[in-house]
Amino acid sequence: MWKAALVLGGSLLVAIAAQITVPFFPVPMTLQMLAVLVVGAALGFRLGSLALLAYVAEGLMGLPVFSKGGAGLAHLFGPSGGYITGFVLAAAVAGWVADRGWSQRLLTLIPGLALASIVLYIPGLLQLKVLSGADWGQVWAWGAGPFLLGDSVKIVLAALIVTGGWSALRARKR
Numbered sequence: 001m002w003k004a005a006l007v008l009g010g011s012l013l014v015a016i017a018a019q020i021t022v023p024f025f026p027v028p029m030t031l032q033m034l035a036v037l038v039v040g041a042a043l044g045f046r047l048g049s050l051a052l053l054a055y056v057a058e059g060l061m062g063l064p065v066f067s068k069g070g071a072g073l074a075h076l077f078g079p080s081g082g083y084i085t086g087f088v089l090a091a092a093v094a095g096w097v098a099d100r101g102w103s104q105r106l107l108t109l110i111p112g113l114a115l116a117s118i119v120l121y122i123p124g125l126l127q128l129k130v131l132s133g134a135d136w137g138q139v140w141a142w143g144a145g146p147f148l149l150g151d152s153v154k155i156v157l158a159a160l161i162v163t164g165g166w167s168a169l170r171a172r173k174r
């Protein structure tokens, strides 16, 4: 029961983060990546992946959980939809990293979350490339360049939130 609550709670966190946007074209700046990394690293591979699969299922059922209240197959296969596929993969990688005990220390979690973020970008950029037919320079300028600095901050923030959360839990148990 509590596992279902964690999965649904994780998907809700990503849905809320999707509504905090800065309108870049054709891919918006959002807080989803921060939420995805926190959910994956906090819940681990199995529950983290399930939370993001639940998120995608909610969007496909018509709930306005994607960026700017988006939903449905058209959004998933639209210009920013590849990143949504990437979110599932990134949560899985962040969870895999956590399952190895690397979410206890910033020194191991930050590189792990950076790897998850690279994995997130692969389907995002590939889908943008296929849909737009633009050259890779343009795809990079639309889909990666404007976000690299902000997303680096999100990686560090996510690592601070997760390691801080575990420290607080350990302190309470003592």
Ligand SMILES: O=C(O)CCCC[C@@H]1SC[C@@H]2NC(=O)N[C@@H]21
Binding pocket: 018, 027, 028, 029, 030, 031, 032, 033, 065, 066, 067, 070, 080, 081, 083, 084, 147, 150, 151
């Ligand atoms: O439409 C959606 O719901 C997905 C939006 C994806 C936005 C991507 S995630 C990686 C990069 N960082 C951002 O802040 N925006 C893009």
